Amino acid sequence: MIAVRVSQAVMSRQAIPNAISRRSSSAFIPALRSLSDARPPAVWLEQQDSRSWKDRFASDGYLVIENVLNTEELTVYQDIYHQLMSGEIDTSAHRHDLGAHVKQSKKGVENVTQIMWPSLYVDGLHDGPLFQRTRAVSRMLLGDDLDFDFDMLIAKAPGTNTPTPWHQDESYWPNMPDKRAASFWVAMEETTLDNGCMWFVPGSHLKPLRQHRPAATGAHILQCDASEDEGKPEPLPRGACTIHHGRTLHYTRGNSTQTVRRGFIANFRPQAMVQWEREHGFDHGKAVRKDTTGICTWRTALLQSRQNRPVFNVNCLPRCSVFLKACVACNETLFVLTRTKAE
Secondary structure: OOOOOOOOOOOOEEEEHHHHHOOEOOOOOOHHHHHHHOOOHHHHOOOOOOHHHHHHHHHHEEEEEOOOOOHHHHHHHHHHHHHHOOOOOOHHHHHOOOOOOOOOOOEEEEEOOEEHHHHHOOOHHHHOOHHHHHHHHHHHHOOOOEEEEEEEEEOOOOOOOOOEEEEOOOOOOOOOOOOOOEEEEEOOEOOOOOOOOOOEOOOHHOOOOOOEOOOOOOOOOOOOOOOOOOOEEOOOOOOEEEEEOOOOOOOEEOOOOOOEEEEEEEEEEHHHHHHHHHHHOOOOOOOOOOOOOOEEEEEEEHHHOOOOOOOOOOOHHHHHOOOOOOOOOOOOOOOOOEEEEEE
């Protein structure tokens, strides 16, 4: 297995993704393509009772689909997941603790492990059944122009017991003219109330975006006011998935069990909006950027964008840290950032 090691030295905005993809693992390509050929998206869809999917997604803002992956297919994705999480494939450039806003519950163990862009590290991942089928469903629900935007892994280790706060994904994103988006959360094992299954507030995508704030001082993770009283839990068997709209309120409890809880996430939106994001310098952390030029201060632009203020300073994007990377001078960690020189 090829280990991916990305230098922490400053690299250009384009160089880092290319460096990663050149050294990513190609070992899974045959298995992924074989699985997709065995049950292409059209064949898989014909086997599903999908008649009510579009209406339910439109009314509730989320949907549950079982049997996205069968046992054979799931085994391949679990192997990929294990190698990414264990460090056998080195994802350190895109690995973070999504629960770092609270004290680490188990020494040496991330509260909530997040690996952005696993598809950078595993060649052929987009050719596998998970991406092929979720893309097909996204187009069924929201239109034929939907395409892949980004992917990630989110895992909660046994006994970490760290909730992910209530939030709406749209609060993390630039204020795009077309808000259509679908996020698929595919369960690698059974998810329950105790290990951190997804909770949703039905119909919340039809209402205004709620006020969001950092979950802790200096934290990148956002939260808003909501509660389980207005939400609904959606436990999943392994191989099933939830799908939610970018404005749908959701959260998860911590994992209080003795087994891991792992989700494989893929996000889709209109191809024109993916292009809009990239043209505006927003890539969901694909390019790892650090600013090493003198003392700087950072202010989150997420909340500013909700007041019709700029989402980021396009003049300094090549030097800006955009996703979960701290300013080397002040060590402040934020999500979407704008840079201003200290007086």
